[in-house]
Amino acid sequence: MTTKDTDLEILRHSTSHVMAHAVQELFPGVKLGIGPAIENGFYYDFDLPQQITPEDLPKIEAKMRELIKKEHKFERQEIAKEKAIALFEERGEKYKAELLKEIEADKVSLYKSGDFLDLCRGPHLEHTGQIKAFKLLSIAGAYWHGIETNPMMQRIYGTVFPSQKELDEHLKNLEEAKKRDHRKLGRELDLFSIHEEAGTGLVYWHPKGAVLRGIIEDFLKAENKKRGYEFVTIPHLAKIDLWNTSGHSNYYRENMYFMKIDEQEYVVKPMNCPGHILIFKRKTRSYRDLPIRYFELGTVYRYEKSGVLHGLLRVRGFTQDDAHIFCREDQLEAEIIDIIDFIIFVMKVFGFEFRINLSTRPEHFAGTPESWERATAVLEKALQDHNLPFEIDAGAGVFYGPKIDVKLKDSLGREWQGPTVQVDFNLPARFDLTYTDENGQQKTPVMVHRAILGSLERFIGALIENYGGAFPVWLAPVQVAVLPISEKSLDYAEKIARELHDNNVRVEVDRRGEKIGAKIRDAQMQKIPYMLIVGEKEQTSGTVAVRERARGDLGAKSLRDFLFDLKSKMSYNVANDGG
Numbered sequence: 179m180t181t182k183d184t185d186l187e188i189l190r191h192s193t194s195h196v197m198a199h200a201v202q203e204l205f206p207g208v209k210l211g212i213g214p215a216i217e218n219g220f221y222y223d224f225d226l227p228q229q230i231t232p233e234d235l236p237k238i239e240a241k242m243r244e245l246i247k248k249e250h251k252f253e254r255q256e257i258a259k260e261k262a263i264a265l266f267e268e269r270g271e272k273y274k275a276e277l278l279k280e281i282e283a284d285k286v287s288l289y290k291s292g293d294f295l296d297l298c299r300g301p302h303l304e305h306t307g308q309i310k311a312f313k314l315l316s317i318a319g320a321y322w323h324g325i326e327t328n329p330m331m332q333r334i335y336g337t338v339f340p341s342q343k344e345l346d347e348h349l350k351n352l353e354e355a356k357k358r359d360h361r362k363l364g365r366e367l368d369l370f371s372i373h374e375e376a377g378t379g380l381v382y383w384h385p386k387g388a389v390l391r392g393i394i395e396d397f398l399k400a401e402n403k404k405r406g407y408e409f410v411t412i413p414h415l416a417k418i419d420l421w422n423t424s425g426h427s428n429y430y431r432e433n434m435y436f437m438k439i440d441e442q443e444y445v446v447k448p449m450n451c452p453g454h455i456l457i458f459k460r461k462t463r464s465y466r467d468l469p470i471r472y473f474e475l476g477t478v479y480r481y482e483k484s485g486v487l488h489g490l491l492r493v494r495g496f497t498q499d500d501a502h503i504f505c506r507e508d509q510l511e512a513e514i515i516d517i518i519d520f521i522i523f524v525m526k527v528f529g530f531e532f533r534i535n536l537s538t539r540p541e542h543f544a545g546t547p548e549s550w551e552r553a554t555a556v557l558e559k560a561l562q563d564h565n566l567p568f569e570i571d572a573g574a575g576v577f578y579g580p581k582i583d584v585k586l587k588d589s590l591g592r593e594w595q596g597p598t599v600q601v602d603f604n605l606p607a608r609f610d611l612t613y614t615d616e617n618g619q620q621k622t623p624v625m626v627h628r629a630i631l632g633s634l635e636r637f638i639g640a641l642i643e644n645y646g647g648a649f650p651v652w653l654a655p656v657q658v659a660v661l662p663i664s665e666k667s668l669d670y671a672e673k674i675a676r677e678l679h680d681n682n683v684r685v686e687v688d689r690r691g692e693k694i695g696a697k698i699r700d701a702q703m704q705k706i707p708y709m710l711i712v713g714e715k716e717q718t719s720g721t722v723a724v725r726e727r728a729r730g731d732l733g734a735k736s737l738r739d740f741l742f743d744l745k746s747k748m749s750y751n752v753a754n755d756g757g
Contacts, residue, residue: 185340186215186339186340187215188215188301188302188303189303189308189309189338189339189340190215190216190219190220190337190338191213191214191215191220191298191302192252192302192303192306192308192309193220193242193309193312193336193338194213194214194215194220194221194222194336195213195252195289195291195294195296195298195302196242196245196246196291196306196309197213197220197222197238197242197314197334197336198210198213198222198224198294198296199242199245199291199292199294200238200239200241200242200244200245201222201224201226201238201334202294203241204234204237204238204241205224205226205227205228205230207226207227208224208225208226208227209224209225209226209270209271209272209273210222210223210224210225210271210273210274210296211223211224211225211273211322211331212273212277213296218337218348219315219335219336219337219338220335220336220337220338221333221334221335221336222333222334223320223322223331223332223333224331224332224333224334225273225322225329225331225332226332229332230317230332230334231317232316232317235314235317235334238314238334239312239313239314242312245291245292245306246306246307246309247307248292248306248307249305249306249307250291250292250294250305250306251291251304251305252289252290252291252300252302252303252304252305252306253289253290253291254287254288254289254300254302255287255288255289255290256285256286256287256288257285257286257288258284258285258286259278259281259283259284259285259286262278262286262288262297263275263278263279265295266278266297269295273322274296274297277297278297287299287300289302291305291306292306309338310339310340310341310342311338311339311340311341311342311344311345312336312337312338312339312345313336313337313338313345313349314334314335314336315335315336315337315352316334316335317332317333317334317335318332318333318335319331319332319333319485320332320333320485321485324483324485326483326485337349351590351591354590355590355592355643357646358590358642358643358644358646358647359489359643360489360490360491360638360639360640360642360643361489361490363642363643363646363647364387364489364490364642366647366703367386367647367655367704367705368384368385368386368387369383369384369386369387369390369642369655370382370383370384370387370490371384372489377494378484378487378494379482379484379487379492379493379494379495380493380494380495381490381493381495381496381635385655386655386656387638387655389655389684390638390649390653390655391634391638393652393653394631394634394637394638394653395475395634397527397750398475398499398630398631399475401520401523401524402473402499402501405471405516405520406471407471407472407473407501408470408471408472408473409472409473409474410453410454410457410472410473410474411474411476412447412450412453412454412456412457412474412476413447413453414446414447414477414479415437415439415444415445415446415447416444416445416447416452416453417442417443417444417445418436418442418443418444418445420445420452420456421434421445421452423452423608423609424449424451424452424455424605424608424609425544425577425578425604425605425608426445426448426449426452427445429542429544429577430448430449430577432481433448433480433481433482434446434448434480434481435448435479435481446479447476447478447479448478448479448480449478450474450476450478450498450500450502451500451502451605451625451627452605452609453476454472454474454500454502455502455605455606455609455611455625457472458470458472458502458504458611459609459610459611462614463504463612463613463614463623464613464614465506465613465614465615465616465621467613468504468505468506468509468613468623469503469504469505469506469509469513470503470504470505471501471502471503471504472501472502472503472504473499473500473501474500474501475497475498475499475500475634476497476498476500477495477496477497477498478495478496478497478498479494479495480494480496481494482494489639490635490636490638490639490642491594491635491636491639491640492636493633493635493636496633496634496635496636497633497634497635498629498631498632498633498634499629499630499631499632499634500627500628500629501627501628501629501630502625502626502627502628503625503626503628504606504611504613504623504624504625505623505624505626506613506615506621506623506624507552507624510556510601510624510626511556511559511560513626514556514557514560514599514601514626515560515563515564517599517626517628517630518560518561518564518566518582518599520630521584521597521599521630522564524597524630524631525584525586525596525597527750528641529644529645529650530586530587530588530596530640530644531586531587532584532585532586532587532596532597533569533584533585533587533593534561534566534567534568534569534582534583534584534585535568535569535570535571535574535582535583535584535585536554536557536558536561536568536569536570536571536580536581536582536583537571537573537574537575537576537580537581537582537583538550538554538570538571538572538573538574538575538580539554539573539575539580540573540574540575540576540577541573542577543575543577543578544577544578544604544608545578545579545603545604545607549603549604550575550579550580550603552603553579553580553601553602553603554580554601556601557580557581557582557599557601561582568582571583575600576600578600578602578604578605579600579601579602579603579604579627580600580601581598581599581600581601581627582597582598582599582600583595583597583598584596584597584598586637586640588640588643588644589644589645589646590643592643594636594637594639594640595632595636596631596632596637596640597628597629597630597631597632598627598628598629598632599626599627599628600626600627600628601624601625601626602624602625602626602627603622603624603625605625606622606623606624606625607622611623611625641653646705647705648705648727648728649705649707650707650747651707651708651744651747651748652747652748652749652750652751654684654705654706654707655684656684656685656686656704656706657683657684657685657706657707657708657744657748658678658683658684658685658686658706658707658708658709658710658744659685659686659687659688659697659701659704659706659708659709659710660674660675660678660685660686660687660688660709660710660712660722661688661694661697661698661701661709661710661711661712662687662688662689662712662713663694663711663712663713663714664713665691666714667712667713667714667716667717668687668689670712670716670717671687671712672687674710674712674722674737675687677737678737678741681741681745682748683741683744683748688700688701694711694713698711698725702727705727706727707726707727707747708724708725708726708727708740708744709724709725709726709727710722710723710724710725710740711723711724711725716734719734720736720737721734721735721736721737722734722735722736722737722740724740
């Protein structure tokens with residue numbers, strides 16, 4: 179973390195204390211939860227005898243300004259844990275007392291500002307007057323400790339920046355983000371829906387959304403085929419024995435769905451890797467056969483708490499562009515380099531910048547520390563060979579191996595979980611995978627887990643927000659809308675549409691009896707890249723009046739000339755980021 183990041187975290191944490199102080203003064207009987215700094219702001223959890231509403235936020239902000247103006251010092255106190263527990267219990271702060279009982283140290287630190295006292299490690303600002311530009315943003319519910327059987331707290335989110343200019347810029351981005359929210363655009367553009375009666379976290383793709391998804395799937399299939407991947411498909415269910423062998427039933431159990439069939443326990447697959455392993459294992463392998471690369475658009479199911487489900491970004495059923503490579507250890511570095519090249523290419527195609535983490539061994543892991551060190555070293559060297567900057571995310575690897583995590587950056591600078599590359603010395607050994615080397619000896623292959631987009635659902639959610647729903651021509655579910663000015667021109671519009679369709683253009687005709695202004699407005703709202711307006715004049719001259727989504731009226735053209743211009747935009751183009 180840089181010095182600037184540390185300073186900002188201290189500012190955010192200090193502001194959360196001031197917010198809690200203000201709530202305590204305004205709402206007698208409040209009990210305090212936790213109030214950490216988070217990315218782009220802070221929050222604090224409260225147990226209140228009444229419901230806080232958005233109308234209360236300006237009152238809380240006003241009280242915060244009063245406290246800031248008084249320039250209360252943030253004073254650190256270090257006391258015995260037992261004394262601190264007694265102090266907070268006397269104040270009726272049961273959540274603070276509970277937190278204290280979970281701390282193993284004999285002494286703890288408290289921070290005082292004015293007459294507000296909080297359990298906190300710190301550090302903080304020197305005094306409240308150093309807080310210059312803040313805004314309270316929203317209210318949400320949050321279970322204490324994130325456990326659904328615990329009391330529901332009221333969580334207030336806020337943000338703070340060193341200057342008003344930075345705050346204003348952030349608030350402007352938040353407003354833009356609201357307009358780009360994939361859930362809102364998913365409804366408006368008729369892409370997908372999620373139905374409570376069918377189950378939360380499960381996505382239903384509408385025709386236009388299915389077209390968008392299909393374009394991405396076809397792209398992935400073509401690019402994987404070019405790179406020597408063989409396509410496989412596996413069932414959605416497998417007996418518990420498979421997951422016992424893989425270790426998922428021990429390390430991943432809380433995320434898995436179980437069912438009984440004929441008195442035998444089955445699992446709805448949370449991962450595709452064990453299935454790909456079974457395909458590899460079906461026959462004897464030679465060193466000459468390796469590497470073997472399997473690819474699948476594999477749908478998996480993982481349990482997520484209902485409180486964290488979020489549109490396409492956090493779901494219970496999703497599809498991965500999942501691949502598993504079985505190779506010799508001497509082939510490993512070359513395979514990782516090829517995967518990184520693939521990732522860079524795909525990010526350029528879809529117009530994303532990115533940031534990279536190298537996630538290392540977690541506390542609970544399978545295999546040996548030595549195999550983890552070898553795997554981590556290979557990933558690190560591949561990144562260095564590409565001159566790609568990366569950060570170490572200590573302890574964030576999966577249980578069977580270290581990984582490269584790629585965070586996509588969208589047009590607003592937000593980050594999204596994207597590609598991942600994982601080196602695995604463990605699962606091949608657990609499943610007794612072997613190949614015969616050049617000396618006739620049995621060796622265990624190395625396995626690489628790889629997803630270029632990650633979850634298709636999450637990637638499409640990020641893609642919708644990155645483009646604000648205004649997709650480049652090659653991705654647009656409808657590329658051209660033909661708009662007849664009146665019913666007299668409908669036959670001509672249908673003729674134009676047929677010719678476009680015959681040239682593989684995704685086209686629709688607006689056959690409604692609306693005025694042309696309404697048709698143009700609706701096509702614009704649907705973010706269709708091109709509109710062809712046709713009336714008696716165009717029919718007589720054999721032309722179309724072309725209107726482009728971003729530039730407006732482009733004048734009359736022959737359909738042949740329009741198609742010539744359109745063709746160059748109908749396939750992805752790395753040079754212009756997929757335009």
